[in-house]
Amino acid sequence: MNDNPPPAPAAQPRRTPHAATLVLATALLAGGATGLAPAQATAPTDTLITVAQDGSGDHTTVQAAIDAVPENNTTETTISVAPGTYRELVHIPSDKPHIRLTGTGDSPADVTIVYDNSAGTATPEGGTYGTSGSATFMADADDFRASNLTIANDFDEIAHADQEGHQAVALRTRADRVVLDTVVVTGDQDTLLLDSASQDVQGRVHITDSTIQGNVDFIFGRATAVITDSVIEVTQRPDGTSAGYVTAPSTAPQFPGFLITDSTITGDVADDTYYLGRPWHAGGNASLDPQTTIRDTELGAAVRDTPWTDMSGFSWRDDRFAEYHNTGPGSGPASDDRPHLTDEQAAAAEPADWLGDWTP
Structure with missing residues (x-):
């Protein structure tokens, strides 16, 4: 506290102008008939776009709001979503950075974005979506933030038992500096794909105060991701x-992979039935060095006594899997089947070590 005069009020986010407003603004800036001098240039201000299914906002779908964001946007654009269930596919292309998507309900459950494509679902053009293309929500632009909402894939595996390709992604990120804060990401197989633009490009993701639900490889990909203060819920298979x-990381050797810290891994399932992870060498790429580190986290009884396992002919022992100071009935002492970090190694395995020069 001090006795200095209070600062001037901060500029409020501007809403997307209607076409008539843009025409009038163009005329005023042109001068001429109005007799006014052209306005001086000012610094760009943040933009607010609203979404509401009842028509009270700027748009009725999330994708329409994203479409309204200009390409190569340089200022933060907040897309505020009113409560409701939005059954749609959403894609933020790589040329639309600085988008913040936030639900306005009392909890993440109040705003749900959901669809039901799977890897084996037929596309309108022929063929199938594949795992990556099955995502309900695709965030491919840097500096994306989401908060206070749910992203889901509700593909029905039982109803499509004869279909190949039951992987069904809820959220795919393929960008750098992605923040998920107080979100729920839910599905069954391959729920959350944390990826990057390419193997040689780092995609960093920070997830906090969130819930991630699934059962098979449901946190996977090659991103550098920190998951903290969150609940990871293992669920029963549809049968x-x-x-x-x-986890199923596919980390490039020059980057860190997944760090889960100060969280809880739990679920209403049978004891000793879930692995903490296995190495995904995407496309059979032997040069990858998948990494998952789980530390300072409570492990429920669902976690197996031998928590890591092989995948597609690749041994987890040849990659980077470790624990440190975990607790709960699913935790266990260090052994050949359960590597633990030393204190010295743990000191270099903090969120800041994973995220480098980026502070979310």
Whole structure:
């Protein structure tokens, strides 16, 4: 506290102008008939776009709001989404950075973006979507932030039992400096794909105060991701059985992979039925060096005593899998089947070490 005069009020986010407003503004800036001098240039201000299904906002769908964001945007654009269930596919292309998507409800459950494509779902053009293309929400632009909403894939595996390709992604990120804060990401197989633009480009993701639900490889990809203060919930398979894998990293050797810290891994499933992870060498690429580190986290009884396993002919022992100071009934002492970081190694395995020069 001090006795200095209070600062001037901060500029409020501007809303997307209607066409008539743009025409009038153009005329005023032109001078001439109005007799007014052209306005001096001012610094760009943040933009607010609203979405509401009842028509009370700027748009009725999330994708329409994203389409309204200019390409190569240089200022933060907030897309504020009113409560409702939005059954649509959403894509933020790589040339639309600085988007912040936020639900205005009392909890993430109040705003849900959901669809039901799977890897084997037929596309209108012929062929199938594939795993990556099945995502309900695709965030391919840098500096994307989402908060206070749910992103889901509700593909029905039982109804499509004869279909190949049951992977069904809820959220795919393929960008750098992505923040997910107080979100729920839910599905069954391959729920959350944390990726990057290419193997040689780092995509950093920070997830906090969130819930991630699934059963098979449901946190996967090559991104550098920190998941903290969150709940990772393993769920039963659609047929009621308990079996699965929490993570399937496909990390390039020059980057860190997944760091789960100060979180909880739990679920209403049978004891000793879920692996913490397995190495995904995407496309059979032996040069990858998948990494998952889980530390200072409570592990429920669902976690197996031997928490890591092989995948597609690649041994987890040849890659980077470790724990440190975990607790709960699913935790266990260090062994050949359960590597633990030393204190010295753990000191270099903090969120800041993963995220480098970026502070979310």
